[in-house]
Each structure stands twice: as structure tokens, then as C-alpha cells.
Amino acid sequence: MALLELKEHGLYCSAGDFYIDPWREVDRAIVTHAHADHARWGMRHYLAHDESEQILRYRLGTSISLETLPYRKPTNVNGVIISLHPAGHIPGSAQVRVEHKGKVAVVSGDYKLEADGLSTPFEPVKCHQFISECTFGLPVYQWEPQETIFEAINSWWKSNASQGLCSVIFAYSLGKAQRVLKHLNADNGPIFLHGAIWNSNKALLANGIKLPHADRVSDGDAKVEYRKALILAPPSAAGSPWMKKLAPYRTAACSGWMNIRGTRRRRAMDAGFVLSDHADWEGLNQAIAATEAEEVLLTHGFTHSFARFLSEKGVNAAVLETQFVGETADAVDD
Secondary structure, three states: OOOOEEEOOEEEEOOOOEEEOOOOOOOEEEOOOOOOOOOOOOOOEEEEEHHHHHHHHHHHOOOOOEEEEOOOOOEEEOOEEEEEEEOOOOOOOEEEEEEEOOEEEEEOOOOOOOOOOOOOOOOOOOOOEEEEEEOOOOOOOOOOOHHHHHHHHHHHHHHHHHOOOEEEEEOOOOOHHHHHHHOOOHHHOOEEEOHHHHHHHHHHHHOOOOOOOOEEOOOOOOOOOOOOOEEEEOHHHOOOHHHHHHOOEEEEEEOHHHHOHHHHHHHOOOEEEOOOOOOOHHHHHHHHHHHOOOEEEEEEEOHHHHHHHHHHOOOOEEEOOOOOOOOOOOOOOO
16 A cells, blocks of 8 residues: 555545645644645644744634644654655745655655745655655746846836835745845835735744844825835735825736746736746756655646656656645735
8 A cells, every 4th residue: 555645635644644735624634834725724633844833823723733843853643754854945844754664755745946045945855755746847947046036126126216116026925925025135125014924924933933124014094105115915915905005116926937928917017026936847857856756746737747757757757636736827825
């Protein structure tokens, strides 16, 4: 019997009687990270990395039954050894290593190989079976170094500020927004946060994650001058009445999907910056090769085409149909 199998509620380990990132209610859930498609409400008990504790309690409820572990510290669940290893995706993100009777499986969750200065950098884990995302599993998706992207972001902001315009960047409220905030040049002007991002920051700060200071966009009647400022907001804020208080402004999105010019046009953004918290084509291939896995299962993204590519290279690869979505091209928040 395989160490992990796909069942109605999610990815299941029968030997240990637990699920990894289940999408339906179960008794015991091992959670790779706090994004909504991987950490869902309603589980009787959760296990996750230490740095995910406060953000999980903020998103799922303070009273959830939650156990946390540091990276690389093993724990025994019904005779199965579990340990969490850095995924580099967002703070607290982890790959789940499962070992039983000499067999090792690793579930990646979401991951990226480039060290972002915020999350613990990705570490490959050798295993017999590797279950990997492939959100950007096509050769067209190859990222430039983040230093290049942040130089462009800060230059765009500085140009807008020189014209007396507010700069609004749309980014996921957990992970992407904090990564952008970490690399902004505060000499360009003041920085403000949408309430959803401000709340996420508050939870991460409570967990010991170090973030630059930024104020919340005022919800009151008092007029705040946002010209020359940079505002970080979730994608759902685009085109909403909330934006009116920021005018006049220019908008931009940070996403791997900005690699395709049509995506920026469809969103009617003034600018698009190719910045993703998922591995690009080269990163996926490097990560998979480093595991030396005998079997690779692909969970979300360009699964079928990537599986064919890996198979042609001699890798035993197949598609695993899950309910994970990774980074979406639509204006939703994770």
C-alpha cells in the first residue's frame, strides 16, 4: 500500500491516520502553510510550523486545536515519523516529510527556491515519493532575480510620487504583500496598508516575524494625504469604492501571471511586476531533481503537460487531482 493516497477528504496517510492539507473536515490535519486552499476551517486538530501559529489562529479562529513544530524536528503520529522542512513560499510554509517502514514521502505544499529575505529558504528533502505543485510548470515562466523586480517597483513608485500620484500595488494579503513591504525603499514616501494586509502583519509580528513599519489606510472620516504614498492592497480591492480615497493614483499588480502581457491588460493595471512566491520552470525542475525521488506526483498548475515533460526525461511522473489552486490569475485573495 502507498504511504500516501488520495481520498475524498484529501491526501491521506492510512498508517498514521492523518491528512495533509485536507479540503474537507477530518480529525487530524497536517498543514503546509496558511493560505486558504491549504489551511481550511473545521479540522478537529491541526499540526503546522511554529511561524504559522498566529496567522492560522487569525484566519481559522483562536480556539482551534493546534500543535506546532520547528523545522526538522520529528514527531511520531501513530508510528509514522513526521517532520516539517522549509518550503520558502511564505513565512511558516513547510514541506511535510512522512516516513514509515523505510519509505519516505514528501508533500511540498507550495514552494519557491529563491530566498526572499522573509521566509526560511527552501531546502530539498530526499525521498522516494515527491508530491509537488507546478503552478508555473511551463518553460515560459522563468523569473528574474527579485532584486531586479524590486528596483523596478521602487523606480515606478518614485516616478509616480514625483507627479503627485499615489501608487497602489495589489498583492496577496499573506506572503506576497509582506515580501513587497520588506523590499520597499521608504525614502520614496510613506507606506500604507489595506486593513486585510495590516491584520495579517499583526498576526505575523505576534509570531516574531520582523516586518517594516507601515500604517493602516484610515477607515475614518479624517482626510489623509496619500499623494506620493505607496499603498499595499489585496487584489479584491481593485475597482472597489475603497479606492476612491486614494485618488489620484496609479495601480500595479505583483504576480507570476504578469509574465503574460495579456494578464495585465485584462486587469486594466497601469503596471505589472513579475513576482511570484511559487517556483518557476527552472526552480521546479531543480527541486524535483534534488529530491532524487523515484516517483513524482503533481498536484496543481500545468500538471498534465509537466508530467509529460518529466516522463520524457525518464522521471516516473503522474498527475494527482487535488483542490489546491496555487497563485491564481484572477483578482482574488489567498
